Amino acid sequence: MKTCGDKINSTQKLAEFIQDKYDPENSGFISTERFRDLLAAHGSELDPHKLEVLLALADGNADGKICYQDFVNLMSNKRSNSFRRAILQGSRQLRNSALREEVGLGLSRRLVRHVAYETLPREVDRKWYFDSYNYCPPPWLMLAITIAEVVVFMYYGFQLNRWVLQVSSPYFLKGPLPYHPQLRAQAWRYLSYIFMHAGIEHLGLNMAMQLLVGVPLEMVHGALRIGLVYVCGVLAGSLAVSVTDMTAPVVGSSGGVYALVSAHLANVVMNWSGMKCQFKLFRMAMALVCMSVEFGRAVWLRFYPPAFPPCPNPSFVAHLGGVAVGLTLGVVVLQNYEQRLQEQSLFWIFFSVYTLFILCGIFWNIFAYSLLDVKLPPPP
8 A cells, every 4th residue: 555655756757757758858848648648657656646636637628638737736836727617627527436435445545535526616626535545634723712611711710610601600701711892902902802701501502613613624625724714703793893883792602613614604505506515405404503503692692781891701703803804805715726815816806805804993993082082881
């Protein structure tokens, strides 16, 4: 059985062999006819799914030549837009069996296959992911955030001697983590509030959605991209509260969770026919029910008479900030699997709008409270 290092060495040797023999002038292109002959001779040295994608690349180039850099990008798991277009054209001619029909897989490989069908709409992308993913690095970000949230919740549970509706304790908002309008100058609170939750009912729903959706997305798209969407949702949530619900505190990871879940659901809807996950309609309905229950709980709590007036209960607006990020920035990230985001104009448009919102939120927090003479609750 070939190891990961053996596979990398064989593909590197093949890439060097192609350039030396079939592109000695360094023109950057190889004829598809020679490329196909080469694959027939050396295809046994490649992973079967990568070989299938290379054949699709050859089929998708009607001009009779293949860009050598596209081949290098394939071997280094970086695919350009021109490569994706060629693959999508060539994949129509593929005749190999679907990834779902493969047998004899171990538990870890079956999990990778399951995640591929959960998150990716194209069979070529699913095979590409299945072939290249090796659990290195593991999906550590979502797991680390979830563990930290549980640890903080347990700590406050024992400290307050309360597990349900911890927010009703007079000491709940006194810590260094939750966002409070009187303490908005402490910038870390715009992010650190995710580690505090109003009670076990709040933590349980957020944790379930964070693990069931966030971990598979991180396995496919990586910690950097999923972390970007998550953190942007968290920051948008707290700033949205500071702009629209100016007297309320904020706790909970709902901003980041709703960014991930709404981006995933939008991606499923936009690629409905390509998504082959089982019971997708039922599972989408269940996800929407969970989101609705959590949002309804937050709205009820916000308008429920506070235990210690005049400080109101935590706001629900952070959920809406997360949804806005998920339906814009998040969708672009999930739509461009293995593509460089910096090459996507839509990414820069949404990122620029998001940056403008952040800047407006900062200026609002600096000047609006005094100009509007907002009566804030006393500090905790």
